[in-house]
Amino acid sequence: MIFRVSLAFVLLLAASHAKALSASDQQARDVATTFLALVDAGRYEHAFHTYTARVRNSDKLEDFKRRMTGRRAPLGRPVSRAFYKVTSLHELPGAPDGSYQRLIFKTQFTRKAAAFEGVIVTHESGHWEVSGYGFK
Secondary structure (H helix, E strand, O other), rough: OOHHHHHHHHHHHHHHHHOOOOHHHHHHHHHHHHHHHHHHOOOOOHHHOOOOOHHHOOOOHHHHHHHHHHHHHHHHOOOEEEEEEEEEOOOOOOOOOEEEEEEEEEEEEEOOEEEEEEEEEEEEOOOOOOEEEEOO
């Protein structure tokens, strides 16, 4: 009985300290999950166009498609994906200073039991856009 009450208290306490997402943070997460859905569906051209103009101008669509088909597609379809954490950043190597969020997801694929996917979004053009993607 004491364990149940203590567990209930801990869960209630944890829930009361959970931080609600701001509208901007929710928009950033939505951009990241939309990007991931496009990649999952093999819609690489559409996914590429969610990148910032700065990234699209420094990368080629065909190179992006080649990376996705060569590295990401072999993992298979996602079986499950859960948001893991977000980190707000002002500086990124090789990118101008600005407003960035690195969103990490725990993902299980059909041919990769456990992976972490990272989507970096930036607010450099007045709205959230993708500026990077990777997994391990």
